[in-house]
Amino acid sequence: MNEYDWMAERFEAHRGHLRAVAYRMLGSLSEADDAVQEAWLKLTRADTSDVANLGGWLTTVVGRVCLDMLRARKARREEPLGVHVPEPIISRADGPDPEQEAILADSVGLALLVVLEHLAPAERLAFVLHDTFAVPFEEIGPILGRSPAAAKQLASRARRRVRGAEPISDGDLASQRAVVEAFLTAARGGDLEGLLAVLDPDVVARPDAGPVVHGANALASTAIAFGRLARSAKLALVNGVPGLIASDGERLRSVMAFTIRGGKVTALDILVDPDRLARLDISPLVQ
Missing domain, CATH: 3.10.450.50 (Nuclear Transport Factor 2; Chain: A,)
Incomplete structure (x- = not known):
């Protein structure tokens, strides 16, 4: 196995997790796939010889790509006539397929994604990476160009907004x-x-x-x-x-x-x- 194939194999082992992170950030599977592909391109151009935790490194790369995409989306979006409803994951009534299940295991219902759409890009990233994927603020801060303490404040602010607006369905x-x-x-x-x-x-x-x-x-x-x-x-x-x-x-x-x-x-x-x-x-x- 050459170095490229070895790198591709390692990346594929993390693809499902990275799609889940990007979908939670972007509310769109098509955009999530674009973000994951961009992470792959960055990996092929980077020197990762001293990276001890490739999964963590890739998660922060995807987070940074998604942050840029959210900021660009916010800059170009006109005020919509209706609510911006994220793109859902649709499955058969008898259950999702294994690939969908892998994404949904780390994802949320559509109603909560609607709530996340109202967060500022930096708030959304801090909240999603920390509260859902347990990324420490010491790693989130540099993605945002802020201190870990500032990133923690952003996540706390987002958490309060989500808890105040989160629609919760019956569990059955x-x-x-x-x-x-x-x-x-x-x-x-x-x-x-x-x-x-x-x-x-x-x-x-x-x-x-x-x-x-x-x-x-x-x-x-x-x-x-x-x-x-x-x-x-x-x-x-x-x-x-x-x-x-x-x-x-x-x-x-x-x-x-x-x-x-x-x-x-x-x-x-x-x-x-x-x-x-x-x-x-x-x-x-x-x-």
């Missing part, structure tokens, strides 16, 4: 699935009372195009108005929890991620942007 996937199925059945049948029965009175629906919908009555009316789309919808796992996807033949029309508390839908994050939907990998659904 079977009960969540029953609620999503009841929602779908009622939407297909134009059953207003059936929808109200599974919606929390203060439910919030956050589409990535269009205004946020507040309250059970408003959301139920909207769901009935789009009953035709509901007829093409089916159950899937969205970031590891029950959700809905609607398609037109082989083309995705929407992805819906549910937050469910006490048997009621408390939040609904909806991705409908056709360009972003086209980038999603739905091959697990047709295998």
